[in-house]
Amino acid sequence: MSGFDPAVVAESCGGTWYADALPSRLTGFSQDTRRLQKGDCFVALVTDSRDGHDFLEAAKEAGASSVLVSQPFSNFSLPQLCVPDTLIAFQKIARYHRQAFSGKVIGVTGSCGKTTTKELTATLLGEGVLKTEGNLNNFIGVPLTLTRLDQSTHHFGVVEAGINEPGEMDTLAQMIEADVAICTMVGEAHLEKLGSVEGVAREKSRLGELARPGAPMLFPAQCLRYPEFRRFGARAWVAAPPGSDLPEGNFNRLNYKTEPNEEGGCRLKIESAALVPGIYDLPVSSPGLVSDAVLAITATRLCGISEKDIQVRLKQWKLGKHRGDWINLGQCLIYDDCYNANPSSIAEALAAFVSRSANEQSRLFILGGMKELGDESQALHEKVGRNLPVREEDRVVFIGNEAEGYLTGLKASGFPVSSVEVFATALDAVDSVKNFCGSVFLKGSRAYALEQLLECFSEEKEVSC
Template sequence: MSTTEELYQHFLKNPVISTDTRNISDGCIFFALKGDNFNANTFAAQAIDKGASFAVVDEAEYVTSERYLLVEDTLSALQDLASHHRKQLNIPVIGLTGSNGKTTSKELVNAVLAERYKTFATFGNLNNHIGVPLSILSIGSDVEIAVIEMGANHQKEIELLCTIAQPTHGIITNVGMAHLDGFGGFEGVKKGKAELYAYLKETQGYTFINRDNSHLMEMSAAAGLSKLIFYGTENGNTIKGELKSSDPFIEVVWTNHEILSTVKTNLTGSYNFENILASICIGDFFDMNPEEINNGLANYQPQNNRSQLTKTESNTVICDFYNANPSSMSAALDNIAVLTADKKIAILGDMFELGAESAGQHKLIAEQAVKSGLDKIIFIGKYFSVLSNDYAGVFFETPAQAIEYLAENKITNSLVLLKGSRGMKLESLLAYL
């Protein structure tokens, strides 16, 4: 069996990891992971043939030469390797989690810090038990600060990710109605996210907290955290901010008790105000001046269909369909309700992973939508469709049916909110808007 130290020596000479034979680069190390419907040990030889220097496998029958490295369990070996690599990095690592805004916050923090430091930030949404190890193993020796996003849909997952990423600093953006099925309700969400606070308490790390958020304040007090850096809208915070405008882009006035500063961003959605404030607070903590912080925020361009304002030939679309849960859906509806437009339309797709609360949460969102003063609401998905007799709106069970409708009933000169869970694949509707 290959030990973690032996794997690490190979990694130092071949510092690129792959878990997918479709993305093999010359000299990489391939980890043959297993899933419910696949066993990548069967692809190990293919990875070697494509140029991988080594293939890490956990079934002896696939070891046919010295280029196959046998371990007890490939996933554990990957995680242990990442943890070992992290121990060699003498840099601040900011662990970031939350129910909503994780990826946007991560991108904003990185955009700010990159104005002064050589940074690394989680690529895309590689934030789970596989993505976090891959992220850690991508941190080079020249990196000065890393921002690691940590996602979870059940208890003990954040705890595991902390043992891999070993954050020296941490932030929970918020806690909301997300992954209720896996966490067992809202209190379960709070308990799961608070695993980051527990780790920071144990390791004497620093924690950035939105003082306006009563849930986070309660959770931090319960964890017994001591190294706290606060941001919010009231006096007494390290960073105090005010939302000056959010129609359609966010403008923030903020102060660090010394300098009053204003920054205009390319982000839409007033719910992103707290994410912006968090990135300001973290930049300030790492000794950045207001000009550097504001430059990072002003130059950041949202992408990946998160709070992204897109101009089509016919409409302005708020592309926020990367994912959705009741908390983020409600915030998106609140946002479009206060934006200025001649005609406003919401196209809402089902929200997943809500378990026993699914029917009730979809009903609450439908109620909010019809009270939002919108000119039209289109609901898509099986959970929303069962409400078709109870609420005004146009209902479809599938995106394909909605596309047929949009092709025949053109939407023009409108501000359109397009939001739903990732599995709804609402991006398919964008061409018809």
């Protein structure tokens, strides 16, 4: 039966119902009255910006069957499940519900590429799949996703886990309790609170450590430089591109190589002693996306999906919005990867852009700053600027408070400053870039919303190209 038994919900979170009569079932859970469905239990979360208890009447008007609260309200007519902390209680409910799910749950994390890998994994699994919607990958998003698992309709759940503080992954991983865990890569992301790349590795590895006993942990070869990943031993499935120098260990090696295909992507061959070799046509060819595909394909094969079904479903794969898509606008070919940015994802994106635009006469690099890098921010921005693959005929635009770091690094590389412009916001740069014709690289942190620049490239040009 779909939905939730109120008595079981109370038992799972240690709460007490205050009500004359309970609903027979709770259809689901929602913390947002704007998205609440009739019959849902409204979760009154308390955050820095709002107190969900202020929205109980709105939840009632939206069709809530009950509310999860931290104290009973005497003049409120809906059944109230009272707990000491509504977020912790919601997470306990989600964990209990996930443990009762008889299908398989795939957990996905990583410094970059986790959303792409999550989407591809869900596509390859076929029908009966629940996946994380958007970026609902945190303390609130993960339980929202897990409580949507329906025993009657779902065979698989693909759940994304995103963190930026030490200890967060333990909470998420204990809820997800993955049957298969994936870490797309470890890189310089969220250093402001995680402190170092080693700190990132420790956190990311916890998704596999807290998975179900014996659960496979999939990751690329670069993760083996961290002891936390080497300790997975026989549970590890390691994506190894040509030339990988892997340390000794009893892990499962996924050797893969690619060659161009006729569709502009690549043909991928994966070989492993533990799996029958597979050949797959991908619509992408950049190293990072290929690595993500190797992990997603292997995860689905470990879940029992046939090679034939995977090959067919790969044709349905489309990259998410602003996540490495090539767009023709006006007289520009734009590499739109501006959803977010960190040093690792910028390096990967630059490689993809240059591989396709190397012969273009004119290229424009637009980079927004990278957030949450802590004390390493200046040095990491300088490193990106210093390694920017620009030619004398290219133009460069830096956007945001961190632009000075990019500029310092680029100057050190010898690139002429006369070809560089710096702006505070994306909209400030419109007049400077709108008449450009050629290939455009667009990437930066979410805070800078560089997609605002896309529209200006589609306008009729005022100059000849």
